[in-house]
Amino acid sequence: MGGISPEHPVSLVSGCGILSNLDPSRYEGFPVLISSGNEWMWPSAGADIHPPLQPDQAKSLLNNPPADWHRIQFPGFSAFPQADIFFIGLHGVGGEDGSLQRILEQRKQPFTGSGSVGSALAMDKISSKQLYTQHSIPTAKWVILEPNEYGEAGAAKIEKELGLPCVVKHPTGGSSIGVAVVRDGESLRKAVRELGKDAPHLLAEVFVKGREATCGVLEGLAQPLPPTEIRPKQDAFFSYEAKYQPGRTEEITPAEFPAEVIAEIQRLARKSHEALQLSVYSRTDFIWSPSVGSGTDGLFALETNNLPGFTPMSILPQQAAKAGINYSDLLTRIIEESLKH
Structure with missing residues (x-):
């Protein structure tokens, strides 16, 4: 839980909810906390950490992990959490995009949900x-912008092919992060500029x-x-x-x-x-x-x-x-x- 994406706080809530509601007659869970800088932290065997775990407690542990916890910078694993299965409570880049799933597949570690290909x-x-x-x-009509179109030409292309209003999206944003509904030319040009700063492509589609x-x-x-x-x-x-x-x-x-x-x-x-x-x-x-x-x-x-x-x-x-x-x-x-x- 946690992770490197802007959805880090949401992931802590999901992860704590999952950990706190596992059936205790079937499972014994422990947290694997991932910082915004991609440092993995988890309790060593016998450490005093038991559910339920609240999001503010998880945040505190990330900021000040106990001395006996494992701390490993991803992806240079000199150790790896030992579990029968990993329940993935991450969202967004680094958890939802298949990269974590690929590593778990390579290590032959069972995990919940979709594999690396479907996730990507x-x-x-x-x-x-x-x-x-x-x-x-059925899906709304769309166009794709290449990086060399992140300016007036791209905005003109969108307006010509889709009209206004329309929706401009970062292609890998989660939880509606990196999405702009635009209703006029100036807003469209601004959305293309802003969302294109760190996007390999941009997706625009008709606003339905x-x-x-x-x-x-x-x-x-x-x-x-x-x-x-x-x-x-x-x-x-x-x-x-x-x-x-x-x-x-x-x-x-x-x-x-x-x-x-x-x-x-x-x-x-x-x-x-x-x-x-x-x-x-x-x-x-x-x-x-x-x-x-x-x-x-x-x-x-x-x-x-x-x-x-x-x-x-x-x-x-x-x-x-x-x-x-x-x-x-x-x-x-x-x-x-x-x-x-």
């Missing part, structure tokens, strides 16, 4: 869009006005989980602030959509999971715009999360609860399903 595909929004299209999964939804897939179940409708109260979309600041979003599970739309969201969520070569669990975000077409014609896949937020109050655990699976049982299901891969 899902993290890259451009690869995801391409695979959506190849597998006939509609109702946002998200749907989890949990392998081993007959069908995907009940979708959630997301209603941001202050934001133009489900932004980072809307995700994690209390009171900025209303989350309704199950979503109050027509039955045929619910069924199509679930079908496309599973199809996205499979198209991106994901394993065990994922969550795909959608926008439904009835004005685009009748029935399910206005449904578009936005992106798929291979490591969605995993606090007890996160969306995927909420959906599992509606399906009759409590948080602790959900963790057990993910561990057991991951051990099959």
Whole structure:
């Protein structure tokens, strides 16, 4: 938990939630804390660290680890945590992009969730869009900008091919970090400049006005989980602030959509999971715009999360609860399903 991405604080909450809710009759867990500088820290055998662990305690341990803890700078491992399986509670770059999964695969260490290939595909929004299209999964029209287009020419290209408003995205940003909804030429040029500072490519897509939804897939179940409708109260979309600041979003599970739309969201969520070569669990975000077409014609896949937020109050655990699976049982299901891969 933790990690090098801007989602470090969210990961601490997810990791502590996971550690504190493992079934004690089946599992004995311990934290592997990863600093923003990619230093790994974990308790030595016999160290006095037992769940539950709170996020502020995890932060304190990262800042001042006990003397008897292991401390290793990634990736020069002179030691490595010993576990039957690693439950990955990381989000964003360094955890969700396949790099950690690749190392664990090389070391033949079991871990939860998707492998390195699927994780890399899902993290890259451009690869995801391409695979959506190849597998006939509806998604909003898009264009890609190369680094030499991060200026007036790129902004003009976007406006010509997509029109305004549109959405500009860093292709590997998570939790809606690196996303800008732009409605005029000046905002578009600014977004291209700012988001292009550290991006190998930029993705721009048509802004589809509609109702946002998200749907989890949990392998081993007959069908995907009940979708959630997301209603941001202050934001133009489900932004980072809307995700994690209390009171900025209303989350309704199950979503109050027509039955045929619910069924199509679930079908496309599973199809996205499979198209991106994901394993065990994922969550795909959608926008439904009835004005685009009748029935399910206005449904578009936005992106798929291979490591969605995993606090007890996160969306995927909420959906599992509606399906009759409590948080602790959900963790057990993910561990057991991951051990099959």
